[in-house]
Amino acid sequence: MDPDALAKAFVEHYYTTFDGNRAGLANLYQEGSMLTFEGQKIQGSQNIVAKLTSLPFQQCQHSITTVDCQPSGVNGGMLVFVSGNLQLAGEQHALKFSQVRDHGIFKIKPIKTKMFHLIPTPQGSYYVLNDVFRLNYA
Amino acid sequence: MDPDALAKAFVEHYYTTFDGNRAGLANLYQEGSMLTFEGQKIQGSQNIVAKLTSLPFQQCQHSITTVDCQPSGVNGGMLVFVSGNLQLAGEQHALKFSQVRDHGIFKIKPIKTKMFHLIPTPQGSYYVLNDVFRLNYA
Numbered sequence: 001m002d003p004d005a006l007a008k009a010f011v012e013h014y015y016t017t018f019d020g021n022r023a024g025l026a027n028l029y030q031e032g033s034m035l036t037f038e039g040q041k042i043q044g045s046q047n048i049v050a051k052l053t054s055l056p057f058q059q060c061q062h063s064i065t066t067v068d069c070q071p072s073g074v075n076g077g078m079l080v081f082v083s084g085n086l087q088l089a090g091e092q093h094a095l096k097f098s099q100v101r102d103h104g105i106f107k108i109k110p111i112k113t114k115m116f117h118l119i120p121t122p123q124g125s126y127y128v129l130n131d132v133f134r135l136n137y138a
Numbered sequence: 139m140d141p142d143a144l145a146k147a148f149v150e151h152y153y154t155t156f157d158g159n160r161a162g163l164a165n166l167y168q169e170g171s172m173l174t175f176e177g178q179k180i181q182g183s184q185n186i187v188a189k190l191t192s193l194p195f196q197q198c199q200h201s202i203t204t205v206d207c208q209p210s211g212v213n214g215g216m217l218v219f220v221s222g223n224l225q226l227a228g229e230q231h232a233l234k235f236s237q238v239r240d241h242g243i244f245k246i247k248p249i250k251t252k253m254f255h256l257i258p259t260p261q262g263s264y265y266v267l268n269d270v271f272r273l274n275y276a
Binding site for chain 2: 032034036039041065066068070071072073074077079081083111113115117119129130132134136
């Protein structure tokens with residue numbers, strides 16, 4: 001599988017898991033993994049998943065706009081750069097986090113950007129060594 | 139210097155050079171460097187700077203909103219994740235690329251996101267191995 005297709009497959013798997021079974025993301029991190037979430041640094045699979053499962057929304061849906069991929073210089077490693085939107089369930093959250101252009105009126109829509117650094121495992125899959133998440137409010 | 143301060147210093151140096159002397163960016167890339175610019179992959183210092191200097195605007199100003207930094211797993215390497223805005227000189231470009239909220243009317247404002255993978259050089263500085271640029275239109 002070529003790197004771009006592999007990166008897209010990983011991103012789809014990650015967000016399907018995030019939106020459907022967030023605790024299942026633990027398998028994608030290791031002890032040396034680091035997440036920077038809106039500027040907060042969190043180290044290790046257990047702490048990262050504790051953070052992701054404690055976010056103040058239970059239902060959400062990610063839509064991906066772009067996926068860029070480059071070899072990272074680590075043997076077999078890949079840098080994956082993702083942009084997209086995050087839609088939360090419930091009107092209150094939708095107003096806060098989503099935007100539509102509707103009859104000429106703009107509401108606030110954040111753009112979510114994410115960077116993964118993926119490292120191959122001996123088992124032939126990948127884990128996330130580096131993970132940076134930012135919501136970019138327009 | 140701690141990694142976060144170093145990352146911020148690098149980003150400031152990069153954008154000061156970009157906005158003032160774009161050809162001078164050649165010193166920050168090497169032959170193995172890769173730039174992905176809005177989905178287009180470009181390899182090597184010379185090709186990267188040719189792309190950056192041929193962008194259809196001569197005057198611009200970057201403003202940085204966030205800088206996130208993590209060790210990359212490569213010896214001494216750092217991943218740097220930047221978000222900010224790009225303001226171009228001239229009204230025509232400003233309308234296309236910039237947004238202000240002005241008297242209750244929203245115009246289009248892109249958010250620029252960028253990822254650098256910095257690798258130490260034997261001379262004690264850093265070069266850019268990986269570079270991904272995306273304009274995120276809200």
